[in-house]
Amino acid sequence: MAGVNYDAQMPRDPFADDPNDPASFLEADEPMPPLSEDERASIRQDLELVAEFQRVLAPRGIQGIFFLCEDCDEFHYYDWDIMAANMSATLAGELSPVHEPSAQPDVSAYVPWDYALGYLDGLDAR
Ligand SMILES: [Zn+2]
Structure with a gap:
Protein backbone atom coordinates (compact mmCIF):
# COMPACT_ATOMS: atom_id res chain seq x y z
CA MET A 1 0.00 0.00 0.00
CA ALA A 2 1.64 3.21 -1.07
CA GLY A 3 1.03 6.46 0.74
CA VAL A 4 1.69 5.30 4.27
CA ASN A 5 4.44 7.55 5.46
CA TYR A 6 5.15 5.79 8.73
CA ASP A 7 7.29 2.74 9.14
CA ALA A 8 6.82 0.10 11.80
CA GLN A 9 6.62 2.69 14.54
CA MET A 10 2.89 3.36 14.40
CA PRO A 11 1.15 4.66 16.37
CA ARG A 12 3.16 7.67 17.28
CA ASP A 13 3.09 11.37 17.91
CA PRO A 14 2.46 12.94 14.51
CA PHE A 15 4.88 15.73 15.39
CA ALA A 16 7.59 13.45 16.75
CA ASP A 17 10.07 14.34 14.00
CA ASP A 18 8.83 17.85 13.35
CA PRO A 19 11.38 20.47 14.46
CA ASN A 20 8.56 23.05 14.35
CA ASP A 21 6.38 21.08 16.72
CA PRO A 22 3.46 23.47 17.28
CA ALA A 23 2.94 21.99 20.74
CA SER A 24 6.07 23.78 21.93
CA PHE A 25 4.28 27.13 21.51
CA LEU A 26 1.28 26.19 23.62
CA GLU A 27 0.57 26.64 27.28
CA ALA A 28 1.19 23.51 29.26
CA ASP A 29 -2.51 22.85 29.84
CA GLU A 30 -3.65 23.60 26.31
CA PRO A 31 -5.21 20.70 24.45
CA MET A 32 -3.36 19.10 21.59
CA PRO A 33 -2.96 21.47 18.62
CA PRO A 34 -5.36 20.83 15.77
CA LEU A 35 -4.18 18.38 13.17
CA SER A 36 -3.52 19.56 9.66
CA GLU A 37 -5.74 18.17 6.93
CA ASP A 38 -2.82 16.07 5.69
CA GLU A 39 -2.32 14.59 9.13
CA ALA A 58 -7.67 -11.57 13.43
CA PRO A 59 -9.21 -14.80 12.05
CA ARG A 60 -5.62 -16.05 11.66
CA GLY A 61 -4.87 -15.46 15.34
CA ILE A 62 -3.08 -12.14 14.97
CA GLN A 63 -4.31 -9.85 17.72
CA GLY A 64 -2.58 -6.62 16.85
CA ILE A 65 0.58 -4.66 16.08
CA PHE A 66 3.84 -4.37 17.97
CA PHE A 67 6.56 -1.80 17.49
CA LEU A 68 9.77 -0.70 19.18
CA CYS A 69 9.05 2.40 21.21
CA GLU A 70 11.93 4.88 20.90
CA ASP A 71 11.05 6.46 24.24
CA CYS A 72 11.00 3.28 26.29
CA ASP A 73 13.36 1.24 24.10
CA GLU A 74 10.90 -1.61 24.56
CA PHE A 75 8.38 -3.30 22.34
CA HIS A 76 4.80 -2.13 22.76
CA TYR A 77 1.89 -4.35 21.83
CA TYR A 78 -1.47 -3.00 20.69
CA ASP A 79 -4.66 -4.87 20.01
CA TRP A 80 -6.51 -3.85 16.87
CA ASP A 81 -9.23 -2.25 18.96
CA ILE A 82 -6.68 -0.26 20.98
CA MET A 83 -4.92 0.90 17.81
CA ALA A 84 -8.23 2.07 16.34
CA ALA A 85 -9.20 3.75 19.61
CA ASN A 86 -5.85 5.57 19.76
CA MET A 87 -6.22 6.83 16.20
CA SER A 88 -9.81 7.89 16.81
CA ALA A 89 -8.69 9.74 19.94
CA THR A 90 -5.99 11.51 17.94
CA LEU A 91 -8.55 12.52 15.32
CA ALA A 92 -10.78 13.81 18.11
CA GLY A 93 -7.91 15.99 19.35
CA GLU A 94 -7.06 13.86 22.35
CA LEU A 95 -3.63 12.55 23.12
CA SER A 96 -3.53 8.84 22.56
CA PRO A 97 -2.24 6.70 25.43
CA VAL A 98 0.76 5.41 23.52
CA HIS A 99 2.46 4.02 26.59
CA GLU A 100 -0.40 1.85 27.75
CA PRO A 101 0.26 -1.41 25.97
CA SER A 102 -1.97 -4.41 26.34
CA ALA A 103 -1.52 -6.21 29.65
CA GLN A 104 0.53 -9.40 29.38
CA PRO A 105 0.30 -9.75 25.63
CA ASP A 106 0.86 -13.06 23.92
CA VAL A 107 3.81 -11.68 21.97
CA SER A 108 3.55 -14.32 19.27
CA ALA A 109 0.11 -12.95 18.33
CA TYR A 110 1.40 -9.50 17.34
CA VAL A 111 3.11 -8.46 14.11
CA PRO A 112 4.92 -5.31 12.96
CA TRP A 113 2.89 -2.76 10.99
CA ALA A 125 -1.52 -9.36 -5.71
CA ARG A 126 -3.50 -12.55 -6.17
ZN1 LIG B 1 6.91 3.68 25.10
Missing part, protein backbone atom coordinates in the same frame (compact mmCIF):
# COMPACT_ATOMS: atom_id res chain seq x y z
CA ARG A 40 -6.02 13.87 9.51
CA ALA A 41 -6.12 12.20 6.10
CA SER A 42 -3.09 10.12 6.98
CA ILE A 43 -4.60 8.98 10.28
CA ARG A 44 -7.93 8.19 8.65
CA GLN A 45 -6.10 6.09 6.08
CA ASP A 46 -4.26 4.26 8.86
CA LEU A 47 -7.53 3.76 10.70
CA GLU A 48 -8.99 2.11 7.62
CA LEU A 49 -5.88 -0.04 7.33
CA VAL A 50 -6.22 -1.17 10.94
CA ALA A 51 -9.81 -2.22 10.27
CA GLU A 52 -8.63 -4.13 7.23
CA PHE A 53 -5.75 -5.73 9.16
CA GLN A 54 -8.18 -6.82 11.85
CA ARG A 55 -10.61 -8.25 9.33
CA VAL A 56 -7.91 -10.25 7.54
CA LEU A 57 -5.49 -11.12 10.34
CA ASP A 114 4.99 -3.47 7.89
CA TYR A 115 4.21 -7.16 8.14
CA ALA A 116 0.48 -6.45 8.20
CA LEU A 117 0.88 -4.10 5.23
CA GLY A 118 2.84 -6.72 3.34
CA TYR A 119 0.22 -9.31 4.10
CA LEU A 120 -2.51 -7.13 2.60
CA ASP A 121 -0.32 -6.42 -0.43
CA GLY A 122 0.10 -10.14 -0.89
CA LEU A 123 -3.66 -10.63 -0.88
CA ASP A 124 -4.11 -7.81 -3.42
Whole structure:
Protein backbone atom coordinates (compact mmCIF):
# COMPACT_ATOMS: atom_id res chain seq x y z
CA MET A 1 0.00 0.00 0.00
CA ALA A 2 1.64 3.21 -1.07
CA GLY A 3 1.03 6.46 0.74
CA VAL A 4 1.69 5.30 4.27
CA ASN A 5 4.44 7.55 5.46
CA TYR A 6 5.15 5.79 8.73
CA ASP A 7 7.29 2.74 9.14
CA ALA A 8 6.82 0.10 11.80
CA GLN A 9 6.62 2.69 14.54
CA MET A 10 2.89 3.36 14.40
CA PRO A 11 1.15 4.66 16.37
CA ARG A 12 3.16 7.67 17.28
CA ASP A 13 3.09 11.37 17.91
CA PRO A 14 2.46 12.94 14.51
CA PHE A 15 4.88 15.73 15.39
CA ALA A 16 7.59 13.45 16.75
CA ASP A 17 10.07 14.34 14.00
CA ASP A 18 8.83 17.85 13.35
CA PRO A 19 11.38 20.47 14.46
CA ASN A 20 8.56 23.05 14.35
CA ASP A 21 6.38 21.08 16.72
CA PRO A 22 3.46 23.47 17.28
CA ALA A 23 2.94 21.99 20.74
CA SER A 24 6.07 23.78 21.93
CA PHE A 25 4.28 27.13 21.51
CA LEU A 26 1.28 26.19 23.62
CA GLU A 27 0.57 26.64 27.28
CA ALA A 28 1.19 23.51 29.26
CA ASP A 29 -2.51 22.85 29.84
CA GLU A 30 -3.65 23.60 26.31
CA PRO A 31 -5.21 20.70 24.45
CA MET A 32 -3.36 19.10 21.59
CA PRO A 33 -2.96 21.47 18.62
CA PRO A 34 -5.36 20.83 15.77
CA LEU A 35 -4.18 18.38 13.17
CA SER A 36 -3.52 19.56 9.66
CA GLU A 37 -5.74 18.17 6.93
CA ASP A 38 -2.82 16.07 5.69
CA GLU A 39 -2.32 14.59 9.13
CA ARG A 40 -6.02 13.87 9.51
CA ALA A 41 -6.12 12.20 6.10
CA SER A 42 -3.09 10.12 6.98
CA ILE A 43 -4.60 8.98 10.28
CA ARG A 44 -7.93 8.19 8.65
CA GLN A 45 -6.10 6.09 6.08
CA ASP A 46 -4.26 4.26 8.86
CA LEU A 47 -7.53 3.76 10.70
CA GLU A 48 -8.99 2.11 7.62
CA LEU A 49 -5.88 -0.04 7.33
CA VAL A 50 -6.22 -1.17 10.94
CA ALA A 51 -9.81 -2.22 10.27
CA GLU A 52 -8.63 -4.13 7.23
CA PHE A 53 -5.75 -5.73 9.16
CA GLN A 54 -8.18 -6.82 11.85
CA ARG A 55 -10.61 -8.25 9.33
CA VAL A 56 -7.91 -10.25 7.54
CA LEU A 57 -5.49 -11.12 10.34
CA ALA A 58 -7.67 -11.57 13.43
CA PRO A 59 -9.21 -14.80 12.05
CA ARG A 60 -5.62 -16.05 11.66
CA GLY A 61 -4.87 -15.46 15.34
CA ILE A 62 -3.08 -12.14 14.97
CA GLN A 63 -4.31 -9.85 17.72
CA GLY A 64 -2.58 -6.62 16.85
CA ILE A 65 0.58 -4.66 16.08
CA PHE A 66 3.84 -4.37 17.97
CA PHE A 67 6.56 -1.80 17.49
CA LEU A 68 9.77 -0.70 19.18
CA CYS A 69 9.05 2.40 21.21
CA GLU A 70 11.93 4.88 20.90
CA ASP A 71 11.05 6.46 24.24
CA CYS A 72 11.00 3.28 26.29
CA ASP A 73 13.36 1.24 24.10
CA GLU A 74 10.90 -1.61 24.56
CA PHE A 75 8.38 -3.30 22.34
CA HIS A 76 4.80 -2.13 22.76
CA TYR A 77 1.89 -4.35 21.83
CA TYR A 78 -1.47 -3.00 20.69
CA ASP A 79 -4.66 -4.87 20.01
CA TRP A 80 -6.51 -3.85 16.87
CA ASP A 81 -9.23 -2.25 18.96
CA ILE A 82 -6.68 -0.26 20.98
CA MET A 83 -4.92 0.90 17.81
CA ALA A 84 -8.23 2.07 16.34
CA ALA A 85 -9.20 3.75 19.61
CA ASN A 86 -5.85 5.57 19.76
CA MET A 87 -6.22 6.83 16.20
CA SER A 88 -9.81 7.89 16.81
CA ALA A 89 -8.69 9.74 19.94
CA THR A 90 -5.99 11.51 17.94
CA LEU A 91 -8.55 12.52 15.32
CA ALA A 92 -10.78 13.81 18.11
CA GLY A 93 -7.91 15.99 19.35
CA GLU A 94 -7.06 13.86 22.35
CA LEU A 95 -3.63 12.55 23.12
CA SER A 96 -3.53 8.84 22.56
CA PRO A 97 -2.24 6.70 25.43
CA VAL A 98 0.76 5.41 23.52
CA HIS A 99 2.46 4.02 26.59
CA GLU A 100 -0.40 1.85 27.75
CA PRO A 101 0.26 -1.41 25.97
CA SER A 102 -1.97 -4.41 26.34
CA ALA A 103 -1.52 -6.21 29.65
CA GLN A 104 0.53 -9.40 29.38
CA PRO A 105 0.30 -9.75 25.63
CA ASP A 106 0.86 -13.06 23.92
CA VAL A 107 3.81 -11.68 21.97
CA SER A 108 3.55 -14.32 19.27
CA ALA A 109 0.11 -12.95 18.33
CA TYR A 110 1.40 -9.50 17.34
CA VAL A 111 3.11 -8.46 14.11
CA PRO A 112 4.92 -5.31 12.96
CA TRP A 113 2.89 -2.76 10.99
CA ASP A 114 4.99 -3.47 7.89
CA TYR A 115 4.21 -7.16 8.14
CA ALA A 116 0.48 -6.45 8.20
CA LEU A 117 0.88 -4.10 5.23
CA GLY A 118 2.84 -6.72 3.34
CA TYR A 119 0.22 -9.31 4.10
CA LEU A 120 -2.51 -7.13 2.60
CA ASP A 121 -0.32 -6.42 -0.43
CA GLY A 122 0.10 -10.14 -0.89
CA LEU A 123 -3.66 -10.63 -0.88
CA ASP A 124 -4.11 -7.81 -3.42
CA ALA A 125 -1.52 -9.36 -5.71
CA ARG A 126 -3.50 -12.55 -6.17
ZN1 LIG B 1 6.91 3.68 25.10
